[in-house]
Amino acid sequence: MSDMTQTAPLRPESAVAESFMMLWRDKFAFVSALFLLLVTAAALFGPALLPDGAMTMNLRGRNAPPFEWERGWVYLLGADNLGRAVLARLVIASRYTLMIAVSAVLISLVAGTVLGLLAGYCRGRVETVIVRGADILMSFPSLLLALIVLFVLSPSVSNVVIVLAISRLAVYLRTCRAEVMEIRERQFVTAARALGASHARMIFIHILPNVIPTLMTLATLEFSAVMLSESSLSFLGLGVQAPAVTWGLMVAEGRGYLASAWWLSFWPGVAISLTAISANLLANWVRTATDPAQRWRLEWRAK
Amino acid sequence: MSSHLLEVRDLGVRFHTRAGVVDAVQNVSWHLDRGETLAILGESGSGKSVSASAIMGLIDMPPGEIHSGSITFDGRDMLNLTLAERRQVNGKRIAMIFQDPLAALNPVYSVGSQITESMIVHGVPPTEARKRAVALLDRVAIPEPERRFHEYPHQFSGGQRQRVMLAAAIAMQPDVLIADEPTSALDVTVQAEILKLLKTLQAETGMGILMITHDLGVVTEVADRVIVMRRGEVVEQGALSRVLTAPERPYTRQLLDAVPGRHGFAAREDRAKTETLLEVKNLSKFYGVTSGIMHTLTGREIRALNDVSLTLTKGEVLGIVGESGSGKSTLVNTLLGLTTPSQGEVLYRGQTMLSGDNRAMSKIRRNIQVVFQDPTASLNPRMSVRRIIAEPWAVHKGVLPRAQWRGRVAELLEQVGLSPDHADRYPHQFSGGQRQRIAIARALALQPEIIICDEAVSALDVSVQAQVIQLLKRLRQDHGLSYLFVAHDLPVVQDFADRVAVMQGGRIVETGRTEDIFERPEHPYTQKLLDSRPAEERERSRRKEIPA
Structure with missing residues (x-):
């Protein structure tokens, strides 16, 4: 009964203010949220804000090292092998990077969750078919799949998204199925069945909310994996085409210059990691904030 | 100084948590001698397991802290042992069995190897350990010990697993056996057998048993002396018969009073005329055993319900x-x-x-x-x-x-x-x-x-x-x-x-x-x-x- 005192009573403020206070109390999540906002802003408005000429070739500035102020702030992070400013390219690249990574992760998350729910909830032959299908997908090299898609369809950004989504789908499916199988045997689900609850109610009210936190964490981990594998697809010519660029492609392009100009791969690599880490920290916060048994961790200091 | 085999004096344990300091137990004192059984009786959260954990060095510090008291075992200070000394005592001189034997046994090793493990760790040659393990399995009344030595935990029933745990625990002939809720997960008939086995083993080896339980029934069955704990403190202690017949503290009385079946039978009203609500007629349920990835029936079946009939009136x-x-x-x-169901009928007010x-x-x-x-x-x-x-x-x-x-x-x-x-x-x-x-x-x-x-x-x-x-x-x-x-x-x-x-x-x-x-x-x-x-x-x- 002592644990009853741990939760501070909810003040009648608006839900937005309440969640902002909870975000403020987790400093890591707060900084992560700021960083993600910055990246999103860069993707949306960045290209328009860059000074003219930021993306033009400048052969005198080939592989210019970072932190040389006399070239202007655009060259703060150095320049690439054609003398284009790395910072400017990072900003330009953020648009496609986010577009591809977010939509690929979302599509595979949703599709994998739906199939996983079906497999875990229905059991029997439906499950066998879905799970064996996932096994086949997992054992099929994603590059081979990419080549097939490339062969059948024309190279475009949306096809990269499809290939990435399909090749990562099995991860969500298997995790979701395993979680569903565990949760559907819990007594509160049986209690709902005994009440006469519909299948939809059991899946969406009782099972799904208990599965989502795990899948959210998984999705943010997948985020960086998707950004990197996107680069290998683009390298094959399936994805974005020059002059458009993504962070993953920048890492791949800079590989040949690692010994002489490390900054070509380093900065986009940093951007990928920071984005992935931020997404992960924020997901962790969301998980804590939405779990009734954990929420006090974000509230009790307020007392 | 005392001459008791195991003595706990003024033990105080507290935990540092983010919400502040929580006292787990305070001023706990008791002692245990050879050949006797001491029961610690308490409900959940009473701190009944904490002193046993302190003896075995199982309290994580931090967040735990033993802030007062002493524990002596055979003249040795148990709170200031080096890890090497600790290993000489745990499992060899003080052994422990737990509530859930399935969780305490490793599923990937055979039962035999888990019994011999502690003996080999404490320096018994492997061939000798094997011989003794088979003898021990026989001792705890596992049939066909030679064959079952090689079997795995999942092939044993709940009661048998607890017997295996017991065999492993007494392998080194410990002076003290700590039993933490050893029968709580078992059926009543199995519980009775395990408790009987414990008493027989105690009579043979002369070990002291510390029984930690929430179940007054278990206490009355095996204990010589009993300690009643509540909220981290000892409420009452004394000889079993004295505590049962003349409890001094209100809490003990309340506990004794709460035991089911103490108040005779339910007061009955005349229900001859009342209507029948629920009627179950010849209900049966057979489960077919399926196999393979396409879940085909194998023809074998398990009869979970067999011709069950009953009625319930208002x-x-x-x-x-x-x-x-x-x-x-x-x-x-x-x-x-x-x-x-496979067969039979369930009627509610006459409707199926x-x-x-x-x-x-x-x-x-x-x-x-x-x-x-x-x-x-x-x-x-x-x-x-x-x-x-x-x-x-x-x-x-x-x-x-x-x-x-x-x-x-x-x-x-x-x-x-x-x-x-x-x-x-x-x-x-x-x-x-x-x-x-x-x-x-x-x-x-x-x-x-x-x-x-x-x-x-x-x-x-x-x-x-x-x-x-x-x-x-x-x-x-x-x-x-x-x-x-x-x-x-x-x-x-x-x-x-x-x-x-x-x-x-x-x-x-x-x-x-x-x-x-x-x-x-x-x-x-x-x-x-x-x-x-x-x-x-x-x-x-x-x-x-x-x-x-």
Whole structure:
């Protein structure tokens, strides 16, 4: 009964203010949220804000090292092998990077969750078919799949998204199925069945909310994996085409210059990691904030 | 200094948590000598296991801290041992067995290798260890020890696993055996056998036993002396017979009083004229065994329910008693519509409950609600209490308009002895007994005529158990409810049920009025169940027969 005192009573403020206070109390999540906002802003408005000429070739500035102020702030992070400013390219690249990574992760998350729910909830032959299908997908090299898609369809950004989504789908499916199988045997689900609850109610009210936190964490981990594998697809010519660029492609392009100009791969690599880490920290916060048994961790200091 | 084998003096343990310092135990003192059994009796959260953990060095420090007191074992200070010295004591001179033998045994090693492990660690040559392990398995009455030496934990039954744990524990002939709830997960008949084995082993080896338990029955069966703990402090200690017959503290008296079956039989009203609510006729359930990835039937089948018939009249409490595997869960699931029976009929007020028409069924099923064993598991952790209690109305639309939900939830909370303010809290913020009250409130939401209590009080501490049964009795009077009270243990149903049905192997072996079952059991299995009750309770019911 002592644990009853741990939760501070909810003040009648608006839900937005309440969640902002909870975000403020987790400093890591707060900084992560700021960083993600910055990246999103860069993707949306960045290209328009860059000074003219930021993306033009400048052969005198080939592989210019970072932190040389006399070239202007655009060259703060150095320049690439054609003398284009790395910072400017990072900003330009953020648009496609986010577009591809977010939509690929979302599509595979949703599709994998739906199939996983079906497999875990229905059991029997439906499950066998879905799970064996996932096994086949997992054992099929994603590059081979990419080549097939490339062969059948024309190279475009949306096809990269499809290939990435399909090749990562099995991860969500298997995790979701395993979680569903565990949760559907819990007594509160049986209690709902005994009440006469519909299948939809059991899946969406009782099972799904208990599965989502795990899948959210998984999705943010997948985020960086998707950004990197996107680069290998683009390298094959399936994805974005020059002059458009993504962070993953920048890492791949800079590989040949690692010994002489490390900054070509380093900065986009940093951007990928920071984005992935931020997404992960924020997901962790969301998980804590939405779990009734954990929420006090974000509230009790307020007392 | 003392001459006791194991002595704990003024032990104080506290934990540093983010919410502040929590005292686990304070001023705990006791001692144990060779050949005697000391029982530490306490409900959950009483700190009964903490001193044993301190002895074995199992308290994580930090966050734990032993801030006062001393523990001496055979003249040695147990709180200031080096790791090497600790290894010489643990397992060799002080051994421990746990509540859940399946969790304590490693599933990937054979049982034999787990018994020999501790002997080899303590320097016994492997061939010698193997020979001794087989002898030990034989000693703890595992049949065919030579063959079973090579088998794995999942091939043993719950009771046998605990015997294996015991064999491993006594392998090095320890001076002290710590048994932490060793029989709580076992069926009553198995529990009786294990306790008997413990006593025999103690008589042979002369070891001291520290028995940690919440079960007064276990204490009366084995203990010489008893310590009663509550909220981290020793409430009372003394010789068993003295504590049982003349408890000094109110809490001990309350604990003794809460033990089920202490108050004779339920007061009976005349129910000859009342109507039959539920009728189960020749119900059977066979499970086909499937195999392969396409789940094809193999032709073998398991009979979970075999020709079960029973009736429940209005206002009646029918106790259904059976050990694990007796088919009582299958019976409950069939009545709740969770499994379809293979044969037989279930009638509610003369109407079938087994037709395929879901809409009609849902109307009838509304009258039968259920309270499950584990309130922690049966409440969705992500729903507020209000949503949990209101869920039946969300499922059965049209029973209660949404505008009235709020007020009705408050009423229901009050009926089960909780405050209406609790509606916005979440299940984890309540104690086990309170959670069970929430589950009862949910069961009442549709104003059913029958509530099935599936081991509804088995997971609760005895004093809480008594309160919940009290609540169920009151609700029966207020609402004219009938209960199907399923339990694995006879004493719980003794003062609550009007009639009792005893199940074994999917069949009902005996049905009758509660007094008849307890005083004149006819079926040998019922007699065995009654004999497995701890000695003190058997004694009591025998005494009761004489003046009558």
